[in-house]
Amino acid sequence: MTEQTATETATSIQWHLVRRPVGEPTGEDIVRVEAELPPLANGEVRVRNEFLSVDPYMRGRMNDMRSYIPPFVLGEVMTGGAVGTVVASRAEGLSVGDVVVHDLGWRDVSQADAREFRPARVPDGLPSSLALSVLGVTGFTAWIGLKLVAGLREGDVVFVSGAAGAVGSMVGQLARLMGASRVVGSAGTAEKVGLLTERYGFDAGFDYTEGGIARSLRSAAPDGIDVYFDNVGGEHLEAALRSFNDGGRAALCGAISVYNATSDPGVKYLSNVITRGLTLSGFTIVNYWSHLPAFAADMRGWLADGLITWDETVVDGIDATFDAFTGVMNGANIGKMIVRL
Amino acid sequence: MTEQTATETATSIQWHLVRRPVGEPTGEDIVRVEAELPPLANGEVRVRNEFLSVDPYMRGRMNDMRSYIPPFVLGEVMTGGAVGTVVASRAEGLSVGDVVVHDLGWRDVSQADAREFRPARVPDGLPSSLALSVLGVTGFTAWIGLKLVAGLREGDVVFVSGAAGAVGSMVGQLARLMGASRVVGSAGTAEKVGLLTERYGFDAGFDYTEGGIARSLRSAAPDGIDVYFDNVGGEHLEAALRSFNDGGRAALCGAISVYNATSDPGVKYLSNVITRGLTLSGFTIVNYWSHLPAFAADMRGWLADGLITWDETVVDGIDATFDAFTGVMNGANIGKMIVRL
Numbered sequence: 248m249t250e251q252t253a254t255e256t257a258t259s260i261q262w263h264l265v266r267r268p269v270g271e272p273t274g275e276d277i278v279r280v281e282a283e284l285p286p287l288a289n290g291e292v293r294v295r296n297e298f299l300s301v302d303p304y305m306r307g308r309m310n311d312m313r314s315y316i317p318p319f320v321l322g323e324v325m326t327g328g329a330v331g332t333v334v335a336s337r338a339e340g341l342s343v344g345d346v347v348v349h350d351l352g353w354r355d356v357s358q359a360d361a362r363e364f365r366p367a368r369v370p371d372g373l374p375s376s377l378a379l380s381v382l383g384v385t386g387f388t389a390w391i392g393l394k395l396v397a398g399l400r401e402g403d404v405v406f407v408s409g410a411a412g413a414v415g416s417m418v419g420q421l422a423r424l425m426g427a428s429r430v431v432g433s434a435g436t437a438e439k440v441g442l443l444t445e446r447y448g449f450d451a452g453f454d455y456t457e458g459g460i461a462r463s464l465r466s467a468a469p470d471g472i473d474v475y476f477d478n479v480g481g482e483h484l485e486a487a488l489r490s491f492n493d494g495g496r497a498a499l500c501g502a503i504s505v506y507n508a509t510s511d512p513g514v515k516y517l518s519n520v521i522t523r524g525l526t527l528s529g530f531t532i533v534n535y536w537s538h539l540p541a542f543a544a545d546m547r548g549w550l551a552d553g554l555i556t557w558d559e560t561v562v563d564g565i566d567a568t569f570d571a572f573t574g575v576m577n578g579a580n581i582g583k584m585i586v587r588l
Numbered sequence: 589m590t591e592q593t594a595t596e597t598a599t600s601i602q603w604h605l606v607r608r609p610v611g612e613p614t615g616e617d618i619v620r621v622e623a624e625l626p627p628l629a630n631g632e633v634r635v636r637n638e639f640l641s642v643d644p645y646m647r648g649r650m651n652d653m654r655s656y657i658p659p660f661v662l663g664e665v666m667t668g669g670a671v672g673t674v675v676a677s678r679a680e681g682l683s684v685g686d687v688v689v690h691d692l693g694w695r696d697v698s699q700a701d702a703r704e705f706r707p708a709r710v711p712d713g714l715p716s717s718l719a720l721s722v723l724g725v726t727g728f729t730a731w732i733g734l735k736l737v738a739g740l741r742e743g744d745v746v747f748v749s750g751a752a753g754a755v756g757s758m759v760g761q762l763a764r765l766m767g768a769s770r771v772v773g774s775a776g777t778a779e780k781v782g783l784l785t786e787r788y789g790f791d792a793g794f795d796y797t798e799g800g801i802a803r804s805l806r807s808a809a810p811d812g813i814d815v816y817f818d819n820v821g822g823e824h825l826e827a828a829l830r831s832f833n834d835g836g837r838a839a840l841c842g843a844i845s846v847y848n849a850t851s852d853p854g855v856k857y858l859s860n861v862i863t864r865g866l867t868l869s870g871f872t873i874v875n876y877w878s879h880l881p882a883f884a885a886d887m888r889g890w891l892a893d894g895l896i897t898w899d900e901t902v903v904d905g906i907d908a909t910f911d912a913f914t915g916v917m918n919g920a921n922i923g924k925m926i927v928r929l
Binding site (some may be wrong): 307312313314430480484494499501502511512513514515516517519520521522523524525526527528529530531534564 | 648653654655821825835840841842843852853854855856857858859860862863864865866867868869870871872875924
């Protein structure tokens with residue numbers, strides 16, 4: 248697609264949710280739609296997307312249930328983070344060529360009021376996909392969870408589950424930068440476990456598919472843990488509850504292990520919350536937007552100092568979006584799962 | 589027993605733990621001992637106890653497990669709150685006739701270093717047993733849980749389980765005094781439920797043995813709850829998790845429903861902690877002693893203004909202590925369960 252004038256129509260390829268999945272989503276739950284976009288109205292911009300974000304939390308939005316963000320609407324597009332370039336504009340403040348971030352989701356061309364878009368502000372020399380990961384929701388989630396939810400303190404021992412994922416690999420690095428004395432993580436393959444210590448600076452990692460999680464965690468953190476950043480839920484949370492030192496704090500961010508579950512097995516060892524004086528706090532970034540500038544300042548500084556390592560698992564093409572999504576649900580990614588258009 | 593000189597010996601009737609119970613404690617787990625007390629050493633006092641406290645948390649201490657307070661020692665006395673009068677003293681600062689509180693537990697006469705005892709400071713005209721309840725650990729627990737753990741805010745809807753118990757009946761009244769807009773509670777008999785609204789100022793109560801707890805809670809608090817003070821755990825906690833508004837806070841104080849359990853069924857609906865941004869905080873007063881003066885000032889003020897209603901279930905005699913303890917575990921009490929010597 249080349250630069251367009253605002254008076255032209257355009258075609259947008261989109262993915263719509265047409266059925267709410269029960270258990271694991273299938274290709275019949277979504278449908279590919281070619282939508283005709285009208286000429287721009289006053290105040291609107293048209294954006295050619297370069298990268299789409301696919302994230303585990305989207306599984307929750309496929310259900311018709313109460314949550315911090317409303318469910319996806321049946322018959323409408325799967326919304327979510329994306330970054331692209333303005334190709335036509337009838338809005339002040341956004342010009343053709345600007346790189347912007349938005350939440351309009353799984354489509355190759357997004358057209359909407361300019362207020363739906365914000366400048367990506369990725370430092371020169373870095374890919375714009377970082378607006379979806381390190382400098383975007385992924386990094387922000389890690390930063391909030393450690394700093395504001397778990398209240399990380401100098402010397403804490405930190406455990407993160409799903410540690411080779413987009414959020415997990417950030418949590419490990421940020422925990423260290425914030426003063427943790429020991430950082431341990433779990434991942435689902437030997438290759439990922441290797442990355443934890445060799446690439447992301449973890450002190451120890453373990454494969455949660457090998458042997459019991461509780462036993463593996465005790466080996467990785469023999470003196471117990473003070474902070475747990477939970478991306479997984481279920482047996483991981485139980486293991487953390489058993490390894491917590493007195494006064495331990497859990498930031499509950501995700502529960503990928505149960506997103507596709509059709510029944511709730513319950514979490515054992517909750518009595519330790521009382522006997523050890525623990526705090527479990529669920530959080531989502533929607534309540535923390537006011538902290539975005541402070542996060543961005545921290546992260547730009549760390550990036551400039553070369554202190555942040557990141558990986559992306561890139562899948563090409565709008566038609567591969569659903570496969571990328573099921574992939575991230577099944578742990579096919581190292582670092583951030585990204586669709587490149 | 590009359591006033592004694594410090595050089596006399598004395599007899600102390602005590603209850604010792606001799607076996608760690610599995611499931612519900614039985615009379616074979618403890619044994620009655622008559623101990624001979626030597627003459628007072630320098631710095632010691634001898635106290636004739638008037639009231640002993642029996643509390644659900646003591647069940648946890650009968651197990652050999654890690655907790656915020658160490659387990660009871662096999663072959664030694666069941667320790668815990670008591671109030672009595674100094675009958676002999678070889679310590680400065682404590683004189684014969686002083687009424688003191690201590691944690692030396694299930695015995696009729698306590699003798700120890702004076703630093704084990706603190707002045708009861710119960711206002712004139714009120715029974716000294718209040719040093720174990722309203723002005724003691726019971727009231728302090730309610731105050732900390734609402735104010736410092738759950739962070740009660742003006743207008744919050746508050747739910748408390750075990751609401752006719754010693755702590756629960758205080759929680760209901762203090763929640764109202766701290767600005768809650770609606771206070772609801774559960775109890776285990778129709779008589780107790782009646783007390784909630786008729787005597788302790790709750791807006792609504794329900795019998796948790798009748799129908800499902802989740803359904804009853806939705807009826808009692810149709811607009812959801814903001815704060816949950818948990819004395820019970822298990823199904824009550826699950827019901828709270830389902831009724832919480834976004835940003836809800838639970839102060840987890842006790843789990844009497846599972847203290848005697850030999851297996852852990854797990855707690856369902858924990859995923860709501862993430863989707864609703866909830867915080868679950870376990871607490872015990874041992875980490876909050878520095879707030880005792882602030883609590884005492886609040887409570888003395890409320891008592892002086894006639895704003896506090898309390899009940900005691902009194903059992904007479906050191907030999908009835910174990911029955912009183914099993915009674916409080918099984919909900920035989922209204923308000924604080926007290927043994928009067």
